[in-house]
């Protein structure tokens with residue numbers, strides 16, 4: 001295979017080369033003013049990203065993990081609480097929960113969208129938890145702890161069913177903090193409020209990551225919390241800055257979790273292109289859909305219900321011989337990745353939580369089959385045709401091999 005024809009899983013070079021002059025100017029500006037921490041670039045980015053997300057406030061922080069941890073802390077998650085989320089996510093989701101002092105508990109995902117299944121969430125609260133008559137909250141039988149929050153993860157760029165989750169959360173007095181780290185600009189149509197809503201604007205607060213490979217990526221580490229709650233925004237500003245509102249007057253013990261002015265400046269340049277890039281990703285997803293439609297007997301394609309607008313952070317397909325397909329694509333120069341190979345409840349880090357294989361059958365059944373194809377705004381139709389061709393070849397070879405072995 002000629003390397004120059006290879007199709008990388010991710011292309012982080014092209015978008016920055018295209019914007020090099022503007023990005024370099026930001027860097028020069030920061031050097032010449034020595035505005036390294038805080039300052040106008042951070043504040044301007046916060047205003048612009050809040051506007052992008054349809055929220056009143058945005059607080060820039062050091063990473064998506066910081067964003068989630070600070071959002072949970074500011075939302076009032078306390079030492080000893082239980083917080084519900086899904087096993088099919090990046091470990092930062094549960095790290096933030098434990099770092100906020102709580103224990104993560106899982107509910108299973110929906111087999112079509114790979115996001116939290118609202119029916120499983122309700123069932124867990126109503127059959128695996130007892131009612132605390134004093135507060136109206138639920139107490140988990142698994143941990144004996146008060147279940148105070150749920151973290152829906154808008155995975156792969158598609159939002160969770162937030163109407164259903166909001167309703168359950170209200171009934172059971174759960175705080176909703178969105179993990180929007182993969183969903184910058186994603187939307188769903190709220191039937192309840194008869195309006196399209198954006199990721200980051202639905203929960204009491206939401207966490208975004210600007211890790212370089214995300215739909216909006218910094219040139220290093222960065223993240224943000226969005227919220228409509230002024231008190232919450234104020235609390236997060238304090239937590240990110242050593243618990244101080246005024247220098248050296250510390251109301252609480254906080255963190256060093258600020259957003260660099262350099263990253264904020266670079267993000268401002270890239271944010272202007274985000275809507276267009278997300279549009280390109282949606283076009284790429286539609287093209288994959290057409291190119292792979294004839295293989296739908298053999299592979300499972302992403303499902304985007306009509307009331308959702310995914311921003312396709314990832315384009316994830318499923319096949320029973322995932323390892324074989326990945327090896328074949330790799331031999332053809334097509335880069336792929338797996339998000340994620342091991343569900344969180346089965347990770348070594350969480351042995352202490354007492355989960356076993358079989359606890360979350362849907363998450364466990366999809367984990368060995370999922371494969372993320374190349375997906376980015378700069379992906380070319382010709383490249384997508386090559387990817388589809390390689391997948392089709394693999395499916396065909398495998399079918400022939402199965403027929404031969406059946407005859408033998």
Ligand SMILES: *Cc1c(COP(=O)(O)O)cnc(C)c1O
Pocket residue numbers: 063064065066089090092093153179181182208209210211222223
């Ligand atoms: C990337 C990501 C995070 C963490 O973001 P960082 O900026 O890497 O700390 C959290 N949750 C999900 C779902 C992510 O994809």
